[in-house]
Amino acid sequence: MSTTTPLAKAAGGTADFFDTRVGAGKMVKEFARKVFPDHWSFLLGEIALYSFVVLLLTGTFLTMFFVPSMTEVHYPEDALPVAMRGVEMSEAFASTLNMSFHVRGGLLMRQIHHWAALLFMASIVTHMMRVFFTGAFRKPRELNWVVGFTILILGLAAGFTGYSLPDDVLSGNGLRITDGVVKSIPVIGSYMSFMIFGGEFPGTEIIPRLFTAHILLVPALILALIAVHLVLIVVHKHTQYPGPGRSNRNVVGYPLFPVYVAKAGGFFFVVFGVLAIMGATLAINSVWAYGPYDPSPVGAGAQPDWYMLFLEGSLRLMPGQPEFVIAGYTISLNVLIPAVVIPGLLFTALAAYPFLEAWVTGDKREHHVLDRPRNVPTRTGVGVAILTAFIILVLAGSNDILATHFNLSINSITWVFRFLFFAGPVIAFIVTKRLCLALQRRDRELVLHGHETGRVVRFASGEYIEVHQPLTDHERWLLVGHEPVRPLEIGPGENERGVARPAYKKAVRRSKLSNFFFADRVEPVTPSELAASHGHGEHEEIESAESNEGLLTNASTRG
Amino acid sequence: MSDLTKSEHVTPPGASDPLSVGERELDRFPNPGLPEHKHRLSDESEAGSKRVERQIVILFVLSLLASIGGVVGYFAFPVGVTLGSVQASTLSIGLGLGVGMLGIGIAAVHWAKALMSDVEQVDERHAQRSDDATRAAAVQALKDGADDSRIARRPVLKGALVSAVAVAPLAFVVPLVGNLGGDWNVSKFRYTMWGPGVRLARDPDGGLIRPEQVTIGSVWHVIPDGLLGSEHMLEEKAKAVVLMVRMNPTELTEAPERADWSWDGIVAYSKVCTHVGCPVALYEQQTHHLLCPCHQSTFDVSDGAKVVFGPAKRALPQLPITVDDEGYLVARSDFTEMVGPSTWERERYTDLPVSDEEKAH
Numbered sequence: 079m080s081t082t083t084p085l086a087k088a089a090g091g092t093a094d095f096f097d098t099r100v101g102a103g104k105m106v107k108e109f110a111r112k113v114f115p116d117h118w119s120f121l122l123g124e125i126a127l128y129s130f131v132v133l134l135l136t137g138t139f140l141t142m143f144f145v146p147s148m149t150e151v152h153y154p155e156d157a158l159p160v161a162m163r164g165v166e167m168s169e170a171f172a173s174t175l176n177m178s179f180h181v182r183g184g185l186l187m188r189q190i191h192h193w194a195a196l197l198f199m200a201s202i203v204t205h206m207m208r209v210f211f212t213g214a215f216r217k218p219r220e221l222n223w224v225v226g227f228t229i230l231i232l233g234l235a236a237g238f239t240g241y242s243l244p245d246d247v248l249s250g251n252g253l254r255i256t257d258g259v260v261k262s263i264p265v266i267g268s269y270m271s272f273m274i275f276g277g278e279f280p281g282t283e284i285i286p287r288l289f290t291a292h293i294l295l296v297p298a299l300i301l302a303l304i305a306v307h308l309v310l311i312v313v314h315k316h317t318q319y320p321g322p323g324r325s326n327r328n329v330v331g332y333p334l335f336p337v338y339v340a341k342a343g344g345f346f347f348v349v350f351g352v353l354a355i356m357g358a359t360l361a362i363n364s365v366w367a368y369g370p371y372d373p374s375p376v377g378a379g380a381q382p383d384w385y386m387l388f389l390e391g392s393l394r395l396m397p398g399q400p401e402f403v404i405a406g407y408t409i410s411l412n413v414l415i416p417a418v419v420i421p422g423l424l425f426t427a428l429a430a431y432p433f434l435e436a437w438v439t440g441d442k443r444e445h446h447v448l449d450r451p452r453n454v455p456t457r458t459g460v461g462v463a464i465l466t467a468f469i470i471l472v473l474a475g476s477n478d479i480l481a482t483h484f485n486l487s488i489n490s491i492t493w494v495f496r497f498l499f500f501a502g503p504v505i506a507f508i509v510t511k512r513l514c515l516a517l518q519r520r521d522r523e524l525v526l527h528g529h530e531t532g533r534v535v536r537f538a539s540g541e542y543i544e545v546h547q548p549l550t551d552h553e554r555w556l557l558v559g560h561e562p563v564r565p566l567e568i569g570p571g572e573n574e575r576g577v578a579r580p581a582y583k584k585a586v587r588r589s590k591l592s593n594f595f596f597a598d599r600v601e602p603v604t605p606s607e608l609a610a611s612h613g614h615g616e617h618e619e620i621e622s623a624e625s626n627e628g629l630l631t632n633a634s635t636r637g
Numbered sequence: 638m639s640d641l642t643k644s645e646h647v648t649p650p651g652a653s654d655p656l657s658v659g660e661r662e663l664d665r666f667p668n669p670g671l672p673e674h675k676h677r678l679s680d681e682s683e684a685g686s687k688r689v690e691r692q693i694v695i696l697f698v699l700s701l702l703a704s705i706g707g708v709v710g711y712f713a714f715p716v717g718v719t720l721g722s723v724q725a726s727t728l729s730i731g732l733g734l735g736v737g738m739l740g741i742g743i744a745a746v747h748w749a750k751a752l753m754s755d756v757e758q759v760d761e762r763h764a765q766r767s768d769d770a771t772r773a774a775a776v777q778a779l780k781d782g783a784d785d786s787r788i789a790r791r792p793v794l795k796g797a798l799v800s801a802v803a804v805a806p807l808a809f810v811v812p813l814v815g816n817l818g819g820d821w822n823v824s825k826f827r828y829t830m831w832g833p834g835v836r837l838a839r840d841p842d843g844g845l846i847r848p849e850q851v852t853i854g855s856v857w858h859v860i861p862d863g864l865l866g867s868e869h870m871l872e873e874k875a876k877a878v879v880l881m882v883r884m885n886p887t888e889l890t891e892a893p894e895r896a897d898w899s900w901d902g903i904v905a906y907s908k909v910c911t912h913v914g915c916p917v918a919l920y921e922q923q924t925h926h927l928l929c930p931c932h933q934s935t936f937d938v939s940d941g942a943k944v945v946f947g948p949a950k951r952a953l954p955q956l957p958i959t960v961d962d963e964g965y966l967v968a969r970s971d972f973t974e975m976v977g978p979s980t981w982e983r984e985r986y987t988d989l990p991v992s993d994e995e996k997a998h
C-alpha cells in the first residue's frame with residue numbers, strides 16, 4: 079500500500095495499531111461488508127434502540143439535578159412556578175420543579191426523556207408485532223424472541239419507576255394502586271408492601287429505591303439484553319421478506335459499510351431530532367399542575383402513560399364480587415385476577431408462542447424468509463386476538479374519558495367492555511383468519527388467471543371474454559414461493575404387533591392442535607395447476623386446493 | 638414450461654438439511670432470481686448526482702446553523718424569571734438540538750439512498766448447527782475437562798460444592814431483604830389517628846368543624862385534628878382521610894347497631910377505597926353516590942357506603958362521630974375495621990376492641 083497523504087498515513091498507522099493489538103483487521107473484514115436486507119418494518123427495532131440511547135443521554139442529564147429524597151421542604155417563596163411558592167413538598171418534587179424552571183434546558187430534557195419513554199415502548203410493541211406476524215420468531219430465533227420479550231417487560235418497569243419519581247399527585251396515586259395490588263397477594267401481601275415501602279405507605283424510602291431501580295438496575299439489565307439481542311441478530315443474520323432471488327439459503331441486501339452505517343446512523347439522528355423537537359414544543363407531565371403528592375386529592379380523568387393503561391383497564395373491568403373470606407383469611411380475587419392473572423396469561427402466551435408453534439408444526443428446520451401474514455392465517459388470527467384483548471383493556475383504562483367525551487354512562491361502557499373482552503378476541507380471530515384465507519384465494523386467482531386488462535374480445539362463437547395478462551416469473555414468485563404447511567398426521571395407536579404405542583395420547587393432542595392451525599388452508603399454485611388452467615382455457619373456474627374439501631391427504635415429511 | 642418440468646426432478650432435500658425450507662414440494666415453481674438492477678437518475682447523469690450532493694450539503698449546513706442557534710438560545714434566555722423566558726429557553730435550545738440532529742439524520746439517509754451504490758448484494762447463509770466433527774470435539778473437550786477436575790465418583794465433594802454455593806448468597810440476601818421492611822409490624826395498618834374524642838378537621842387547612850356549619854348536601858374532606866405537623870404525617874393521612882356528608886336524616890338508611898355513629902344526618906366514611914386504595918373523592922349529591930376516580934367503584938353514602946358498582950367488594954368503613962362538650966364534631970372511636978385495600982389477614986382486625994396499649998406500639 080502506498081500511503082501518500084498525511085491523512086492516509088495517520089489512518090494506516092491507527093489501523094495498524096489496532097490490528098496488531100486486537101486483530102481489528104479480521105473483524106473489519108468479517109463485518110464491514112456484511113449484507114443486511116432492507117424494509118421499512120425493520121426500522122421499528124431501530125427506533126426502540128435509538129430512543130433508548132436518547133433515554134440514557136437525557137436521563138443522565140436529569141440525574142444531575144434530580145434529588146431522590148422524600149424529605150419535606152417548603153418550596154422557596156421567590157421561585158417559579160408561582161402557584162407552588164411556600165407549598166410543602168418532598169425534595170424529589172421540589173427538584174423536579176427546580177430543574178424545570180431554573181435549569182436552562184432542564185424542562186426540555188425532562189420532556190424529551192418522557193417522550194422518548196413513550197416512543198421506546200411504542201416502538202418495542204410495534205417491532206414485536208412485526209416479528210410476530212411475519213414469523214420472524216421461528217427457529218433459530220426463538221431465544222431472541224424471549225430476549226426481546228424480557229426487554230418489553232423491563233421497559234414497563236423502567237417506565238413505571240421513572241413515572242413515579244417526581245412524587246406528584248398522579249405518580250403517588252400510581253404507587254398507591256401498586257400498594258393496594260401488592261397487599262392483595264395471599265399470605266405475604268402485607269409484608270411485601272412493607273418491603274417495598276420500607277414500612278407503611280408512602281414512607282420515606284420509596285423514591286430513593288425507585289431511583290436506584292430506575293437509573294441503575296433496570297437500564298443496566300436492558301442494556302445487557304440489548305447487547306445480547308444484537309449479537310444474536312448478527313449470529314443469525316437478519317431475516318428477509320420473500321422475493322425473487324431471495325431464499326432460505328441467502329440474504330439479499332446492502333452492505334453494512336457504507337450503506338447501513340449511513341442509513342442506521344442517520345436514522346439515530348432522525349429519531350433524536352424528532353424527539354428533541356417534540357420535547358421543545360409539546361408539554362408533557364407538567365407536574366406543577368397536579369401538585370405534590372398528598373394522599374387526599376385525586377383528579378378524575380387522570381391517566382397513566384399509555385403502556386400502563388391495560389392494567390388500569392383490567393382493574394376497572396373486574397366486578398368486585400370475587401373477594402372471599404375463607405377460614406378468616408381474605409382472598410381478593412377481584413384484584414388478583416385483573417392485576418396478576420390476566421396480564422400473566424396474556425404475557426405468558428406471548429412469550430411462549432414460538433415454542434407452541436414449533437411444536438404444532440413439528441418443523442425442525444431454520445426459517446430465514448419471512449411469512450406474509452396472510453399465508454399463516456391461524457397465527458395471524460391468534461396475534462390479532464391477543465392484540466384485541468390488549469386494546470380492549472387499554473380502552474377500558476380510558477372508560478371515564480370515553481364516558482365524558484361521548485356522554486355515555488360509565489356503567490354501560492364498562493359492561494360493554496366486559497362483554498367485548500371475551501367476545502372481541504374470538505371475533506377478531508375468526509374475522510382475521512377468514513380474511514387471510516380470502517386474500518390467499520385472491521393470490522391463487524391472480525396466479526392462475528393473470529391481471530385483468532379490461533380488454534374484452536369476442537370469439538367466433540359469439541362468446542365474450544376478458545383478456546388476462548399472465549404474471550411474469552418475478553411477479554408470480556411472491557405469490558407461490560411459500561411452502562404450504564399441512565397438519566401433522568399421526569400413525570395408528572398401536573404398532574404392528576397390536577401393542578399400544580406409549581406416547582399416543584400426546585400425539586393425538588398434538589395432531590388436534592396441528593389441525594386447528596393448519597386444517598383450513600389455501601395452498602400456493604403449483605406449476606402443474608397453472609399448466610392445467612392454461613390447458614382448460616383462461617376463463618374456467620379455478621380449482622381450489624383446500625384441504626377441507628378433501629383434496630390433500632399427504633402427510634408432511636420433516637426431519 | 639421447461640422450468641416447470643425441471644423442478645419436478647428436484648429430489649426432496651434430506652430431512653437433516655436445516656435450510657431446506659421451500660424446497661420440499663416436488664411440484665413447485667423455481668425461484669426466478671434477482672430482478673435486473675434499475676439505475677437511478679443520479680447514477681446515470683452527472684448533473685443528477687451533483688444535485689443530490691448539493692442537497693446533502695445544504696442539510697448539513699442547516700444542521701450546523703441550528704446547533705449554533707441552540708447554543709445561542711442557551712445564553713440568550715434566562716430561566717427562573719418568567720414563564721415566558723422558560724418557554725423561550727426550552728423552545729430555542731430544543732429546536733436547535735432537534736433541527737441540528739434532524740439535519741444530520743436526513744442528510745445521511747438521503748446520501749445513502751440517492752448517492753451510495755444501491756446494487757443489491759447476496760450473502761450465503763449457513764445453518765446454525767455446528768458440524769458433527771465440531772460437536773464431537775466439543776463433547777470431548779467437556780469430557781476432558783471433567784476428567785481433569787477429578788470430580789467423577791466423588792459424591793461428597795460434589796455435595797459439598799453445591800451446598801456451599803447454595804447457602805453462601807443467604808448472607809447477602811437475608812440482610813438485604815430483612816432490612817427492606819423496616820420493623821415489619823404490619824398490624825400498623827389496623828390503626829389510624831382517630832380515637833375517642835379526636836376532633837374532625839378540615840382538609841387541608843385543619844380548621845375544626847361544628848355540625849351547624851355542615852349544611853345538607855355539602856361534602857367535607859376531613860382529617861383528624863393534630864395531623865398537620867405530626868411526625869408521620871403522610872402515612873397517617875393516607876389512612877385517616879375521611880369524607881363527611883350531611884343529608885336529610887330521612888334519606889339515610891342506617892344499620893341498627895350503627896344508629897349512634899352519625900350525628901343528625903351527618904355521616905363520615907373512610908376516603909380510602911376498599912379496592913386498591915385511591916382516595917374516593919367524587920360525590921354526586923342527587924344519588925348520594927361516591928365514586929372512586931381510579932376504577933370507578935361506586936359507594937352509596939345513604940346506605941352504609943355499600944358498593945353499588947365497580948371492582949371494590951367491601952363498603953367503606955364508617956367513622957363513628959358525635960359532638961363534644963365544646964360543640965365540635967369528634968370521633969367516637971377509631972374505625973372498627975381496617976381501612977383501605979384488603980389484605981390476607983384483615984379479618985383478624987375486624988371488630989376487635991382496640992386497647993390503648995395495643996395502639997401505642
Ligand code: HEM
Pocket residue numbers: 130133134136137138140141144174188191192195198233236237239240241242243244292293296297300362363
Ligand atoms: C430505560 C428506559 C427508561 C424509561 C422508559 C424512562 C422513563 C422515565 C419517565 C416516564 C420518567 C418521568 C419523567 C417526567 O418527569 O415526566 C422518568 C424520569 C426520570 N428518569 Fe427515566 N427512563 C428510562 C431510563 C433512564 C435512565 C437510563 C436514566 C439515568 C441515567 C433516567 C433518569 C431519570 C430521572 C433522573 C428521572 C426523574 C426526573 C424527573 O422526574 O423530572 N431514566 N424516566
Ligand code: FES
Pocket residue numbers: 910911912913914915929930931932933934947948949
Ligand atoms: S381504587 Fe377505588 S376503584 Fe380502584
